[in-house]
Amino acid sequence: MKDHDDTEIHLSIRPNRDDHHHDQHLLRDVQAVNERITRALGPLPSGGLPVQSKRKPQLPRPVVPLTTPAPAPSDEDTPMQWKIAAAVTALATGSALAACGAGGETSTAVNRSPAAANEAPESVEMPPVKAVPQPAEDAETKRETAAEQAVSEPQLGPAIPAALLQRQILDLLRSFQTLEDLERRNVEKIFRVSLQRNPRMTEGYEYEATTTEGWNYSVSVDKLDRLDQPSTILIGLDHGVEPFTKQEPTYCTLEFEPIAKELVAMGYEQGVRAYNRGGKLTWGFGRDSLAERVGFGVGVIVYTVQPDVGAPRTCISGFDIGGGPAGE
Numbered sequence: 354m355k356d357h358d359d360t361e362i363h364l365s366i367r368p369n370r371d372d373h374h375h376d377q378h379l380l381r382d383v384q385a386v387n388e389r390i391t392r393a394l395g396p397l398p399s400g401g402l403p404v405q406s407k408r409k410p411q412l413p414r415p416v417v418p419l420t421t422p423a424p425a426p427s428d429e430d431t432p433m434q435w436k437i438a439a440a441v442t443a444l445a446t447g448s449a450l451a452a453c454g455a456g457g458e459t460s461t462a463v464n465r466s467p468a469a470a471n472e473a474p475e476s477v478e479m480p481p482v483k484a485v486p487q488p489a490e491d492a493e494t495k496r497e498t499a500a501e502q503a504v505s506e507p508q509l510g511p512a513i514p515a516a517l518l519q520r521q522i523l524d525l526l527r528s529f530q531t532l533e534d535l536e537r538r539n540v541e542k543i544f545r546v547s548l549q550r551n552p553r554m555t556e557g558y559e560y561e562a563t564t565t566e567g568w569n570y571s572v573s574v575d576k577l578d579r580l581d582q583p584s585t586i587l588i589g590l591d592h593g594v595e596p597f598t599k600q601e602p603t604y605c606t607l608e609f610e611p612i613a614k615e616l617v618a619m620g621y622e623q624g625v626r627a628y629n630r631g632g633k634l635t636w637g638f639g640r641d642s643l644a645e646r647v648g649f650g651v652g653v654i655v656y657t658v659q660p661d662v663g664a665p666r667t668c669i670s671g672f673d674i675g676g677g678p679a680g681e
Contacts, residue, residue: 377575377587378631378671380553382596510546510562518564519607522588522672523615529649530642532583532676537574540586544572556580568606588672592656602656605668609636609655612669621651633670641679648679 525543528534537548537558544560551557556576563569569591577585593603616638617623624637630652638651652673658666 377573377577378589378633381571381587381589386596510560512563512565515564515566515568515606518570519612522607523612523619525586526616526621526651526674527619529640529676531645532647535574535583535586535649535674535676537584540572540574546572548572548574551575556584564606568604570606583676586672586674588674590670592668592670602658602668602670605658605666607669609653609667609669612653613638616651627655635673643679646679647676649674649676 521544525540528539528543533539541548546560546562548558548560551559551573554575557573558575559571559573561569561571571587571589573587574584575587576582590606592606594600613623613636619640621638621640624639627634627636629635633654634656636653636655638653639648641648653669654671654673655667656670658668660666
């Protein structure tokens with residue numbers, strides 16, 4: 354492999370410029386928060402949260418008169434306006450008498466006195482509108498809602514020493530010869546575990562466990578690109594920081610310097626400097642397999658622990674491992 358900086362190593366192996374790996378790290382942080390809340394508050398009730406139907410409030414409606422009372426005539430009204438008002442009154446009276454028919458019933462408008470004619474008609478109160486009941490959800494919709502809201506506790510594997518975990522990670526990085534070595538079978542063989550199906554990914558498998566020192570770690574194999582492309586292996590290590598907080602790391606799961614020397618001894622080329630990806634400091638390593646014409650890239654995410662006594666320690670919080678056609 355020719356001399357290039359760490360960014361060129363990463364891009365030559367992963368031509369897709371989208372940062373899917375950063376999205377996966379954020380997803381794992383959200384999962385850790387959900388699992389911690391579930392352990393503290395307990396799981397959701399069986400069947401999911403109760404669904405409340407939407408109801409319209411029955412607000413009081415204003416009383417609207419059927420007709421608008423005519424305004425009282427002013428001194429400026431002309432005799433012609435009075436004649437127009439008299440003609441309208443005569444037409445209304447004739448229509449009321451015709452509606453009574455031959456039965457001899459008298460219209461209410463005819464019996465009213467001239468003084469009452471200027472009064473406003475009685476208002477009619479509108480009946481309240483009843484709320485329309487919402488249709489009940491069917492059983493299939495309730496089952497789908499409950500399945501989406503259900504939170505399951507992950508099944509952690511047996512605890513192993515951190516030294517054994519470091520040796521397994523180095524054995525995995527040493528085993529890469531073809532792109533098939535990035536798939537789940539090789540990972541399960543190296544770590545001697547069975548990866549479980551990840552329902553959040555189309556083609557994803559994961560395994561979670563702890564070390565005997567009490568540190569959590571996870572191993573996943575996901576199809577972050579197209580399904581016909583090689584898988585990406587993500588290894589996450591605990592550093593004692595609550596997700597989405599500015600808390601400083603409290604301890605070191607794996608130190609960076611010994612693992613970096615092992616990678617160089619395996620034939621991986623280390624980038625000339627670390628780069629910032631998604632707010633995380635990352636060192637890039639690359640190695641080509643000339644016989645197979647493929648290349649492998651490893652992004653090692655690091656952080657710093659400042660002890661009370663002594664020099665700062667550079668530690669590892671994750672590995673981002675992928676592969677593809679070797680760069681020219």
